[in-house]
Amino acid sequence: MAPPEMLSSGEQDRGAPHVVFIPSAGMGHLLPFFRFITALSSHDVDISVVTVLPTVTTAEADHFAALFTALPRIRRINFNLLPLDASAFPGADPFFLRWESLRRSAHLLGPLLAGATPSMSAVITDVTLASQVIPIVKDELHLSCHILFPSSTTMLSLCAYFPTYLDGANADHVVSDVDVPGVRRFTKATLPQALHDPNNLFTKQFVANGRGFTKADGFLLNTFEALEPEAIAALRGGKVIPCFPPVFTVAPLKSMIPADSEKVGAGSPMAWLDEQPARSVVYVAFGNRCAVTLDQIREIAAGLETSSFRFLWVLKTTVVDREDTVELKDVLGDGFLERMQGRGLVTKAWVDQEAVLNHPAVGLFLSHSGWNSVVEAAVGGVPLLAWPRFGDHRVNATAMVSGGVGVWMEHWSWDGEDRLVSGEEIGEKVKEVMADETVRARVAKVREEAAKAVAEGGSSYRSMQEFVAKLKAN
Template sequence: MSTTTNYILPLSSPPPLSPHVALLPSAGMGHLTPILLLAAMLASHNCHVTLITAQPPLSTAKSTHISTFLISHPTINTLNFHIIPYTPPDPTTTDPFFVQYEAMNRSVHLLSPLLSSTSPPLSTIISDIGACAGACHVADDLGLPHYILSTTSARFTSFVSHLPSLIQPHTTSINIAETRDQNQILIPGLAPFETSTIPPPFLIPNHIFTNTVVSSSLALRKAKGILINTFHAFEHETLEAVNGGKLNPDLPPFLPIGPLEPHGLEVADSRPLLWLDQQPPKSVVFVSFGNRTALLKEQITELGKGLEGSGYKFLWVLKSKIVDKEDIGEVEELVGDSFIQRTKDRGVVVKGWVDQEKILTHPSIGCFISHCGWNSVVEAVARGVPMLAWPQIGDQKVNAGVVETVGIGVWDKGWGWLGEKVVKGEEIAEKVTTVMTDSKLRENARKLREEAKGAVKVGGSCDKVLREIISNLQH
């Protein structure tokens, strides 16, 4: 007698849907660059990605980079966000980036109806820290989790998260008199912050920058997580303090996802790279103060003297205006024809956009004179280049402190903020020589570069964090 057994095959579970992520950058290339790098990473992990682009763009560089990026990433969609023009009530507020931050946050109510009709439906909104105050309201309207991409160090992000508790009532400026030690600001779980490293606008009552950052700080606490372009070996003390609840138990986790990997699509002048190909290894000092810093004419002159006096070869990226649309002066007008002639055999001065990632990767680079914008810091760390830190504005002194603490750079705190002091060429030459000849700095930079490589490789700490975020969005 035979029997027949009927097997009922279990229904297979459908594969998880790819999450749809909307990314909102705020003003400035320093905020756009990490958002684009994150967009490329998410797309490479099979996420649907929509890039929200504020219109009109603040700079030519920003619109050009977005266009080039989208051509090479055809799967990434864009959504134009037409912001309402904003005129600050204080006529002394002239920084166009601060004004743009405020205009975006005031216009953010226009985003909800635009995003509600996207297909497939959104899984999350990720905004950078400059746009997070408005983006958190949009996320609430749409019932979506909100992640924030911090465009600065974990250390400065932790300061921002604590800022509301430092502010005097009715003035929105930090009350240094109540910090017990006027030279330091104490925040639970963290090494003290020197008062001299805090952005000066934080000490000015009712400054538009401080108002924006306080709003961002309050939004941080509502986020699902705070993504940061850093890694554990670089900022382990801050990451452990925050994620261990020492700073503020209500603060969402800091999620290190760096170093964000380059997409290799810079719209840039290639001539500096051709010149670098002709130089010996570790022989060139690279000088760049980012896209937001325009040095005074007197400081440009002294920097030229310092580079010339150091005796080292140099590649100097020069900027004379904050917004690139206005930066029309010629190199010779800024540094002088005689300087160009005297240094033509060992130095190159350029204006315009260069591929900083490729320059820092080049074997001829031995030192990076940097303003310590966080993107620049991480790019140098990922490539093992020691730094001469010369912070100018904003978060850059705190970032310079991170560089100094891990032993990969030199920072002279007496050089002050942008425009406070004209640093003489002799001082600059001395510091350049220190960085170029310090074998310990170079070895520390090499070791940190290896740690950075390990963090982003498949199975590395930052790779795991990104995969976990994506997995959570699939449920």
């Protein structure tokens, strides 16, 4: 199979190391890749990016397009997936299916990457592909292979230790609480729901990747040392598993140009925020692939209304980044938008969350605690009121609380649970956290530490310099 066309917008500097990135799918995974690629591009490094086709959503396609427009020197390697019979995995999460399709097509990466020009120096892969990509890169191509981990380091410690935990469990591999050495004990209720079932597609992927971690040449972590000191130290010290590869903390990373050239004119979220008093707005967003039930959406609306605070709500009613065509008035009920006119703004459009969280009008972030959101809240100095929905969100919430970024409502409903969180309870908690100066002071301190981490001489600055030096030494 001949490699597809390599797309380039100019000659690269001879002698610079050539690094190929292999991202996965889902904006929560892609955004850290785009940000790290943007950061690395300023270090005299030649970069190619494997673009998996077809992309899952319009948002993904737009962000890839924005990346290659903003950084025209980056090469693009198109990678077409083999067909996958989804009927073999009834009820599987669409992203787990996408990852499985990537993993089953991974053997095609060997000849594809071998044909890259100039010759590659190293590969950086998404963690979801680790167990498939590492053998190809190291055994077939004889190159170094690093893993970019998009979630928290706390979640990485769980992923690394989980195979050991299963090996020591009873013969049926029944999952209960997991005590990760040097980090913390995770209750069964905190774990990603899929891990409760050893036969779940995600569990099989999770375990396979975790078993392959020690063969990687290093990990690039979407965090900074002051945010997760215990988990970082436990991995570096070999407490989680012996001989864990080097870890490089590289966050916080700045965004590239917004994918859809975020509109800032009259009526846009940013223009609306410009008109609001300092720290007066509750920002509500549950990520790019989280959707809650209609009944729960209306309870959130009731809570925002009774809180009496201004709010910016990025509302999503569909899953897996899919386009949402439902009218807001049909979702929120009669009269809500009219009653909230001037006090609240509800949108289904993509917003530049990093810019929102750095806006002085924002005083609280009601979030699912996806890790990108946690880091962005830390950088913006905005307290986070965590309402985990599924997957790694509860694990991230433990790291968020211990890192001083906000408050986790541990008893609020989890995806698949029937309990509705009432509007009254939501409104009261919003008022409580908005008025909590202790929480605000902790987050302000974390913001200072985030800025120090990437400043010259800071921990993330040094990690990036060390990683680039390692690339250039190969």
